[in-house]
Amino acid sequence: xxxxxxxxxxxxxxxxxxxxxxxxxGHESIGESIDPTQTDSALRNTDTxxxxxxxxxxxSPAELKVNKGDTIAWINQDITEHDITELNEEKWSSSKLxxxxxxxxxxxxxxxxxxxxxxxxxxxxxIE
Numbered sequence: 001x002x003x004x005x006x007x008x009x010x011x012x013x014x015x016x017x018x019x020x021x022x023x024x025x026g027h028e029s030i031g032e033s034i035d036p037t038q039t040d041s042a043l044r045n046t047d048t049x050x051x052x053x054x055x056x057x058x059x060s061p062a063e064l065k066v067n068k069g070d071t072i073a074w075i076n077q078d079i080t081e082h083d084i085t086e087l088n089e090e091k092w093s094s095s096k097l098x099x100x101x102x103x104x105x106x107x108x109x110x111x112x113x114x115x116x117x118x119x120x121x122x123x124x125x126x127i128e
Contacts, residue, residue, distance in 0.1 A: 051075060052123065054082050054097070054115075059123035066107050068127055073104035082121070087112040 048070050053060045055077045066072065074084050076097040084103060085093040088111075094103040096117070107125055115121035 049073070054078050054121075057118055057121055059113075059115075059121060062122065063124045063126065065126045065128050068108060070107050071104055072107055072125065073102055075102045076100065081117065082115045083117055084113055084123075085116045087114050087122070 048067070050064055050066055050070060050072050052064060052072060052074045054074060057078065059074070064072070074094070074097070076082055076099055079099055081096045081098045083094045083096050091111070092105065093116070094105075097103055107127070110127040111125050113123050113125070
């Protein structure tokens, strides 16, 4: 009996704080909603819509030939956040894309671009 009372007192005096269990936080897609779990073959390019996948610290494809007015969607399938920024004059830039997010834009001119977070990541849009 004394043992039970001692354990009850010790348990109530514990400094350990109990925190609520973590909750899942969703990621909001930026731009058009695209399923980031699709395989590359499922992310087919059309005549006016093109996809660039961000994976393993690379843009794939790194070089993309498009027409003026085409839509390009970048999908972050990497484990870290990235952005897409026009290289020469920084005329356009996405916000930071967490893993699983996407961003799209309509192309008006060719451009070299990069990830300003990981500057070794580079890509190119070529207008045909």
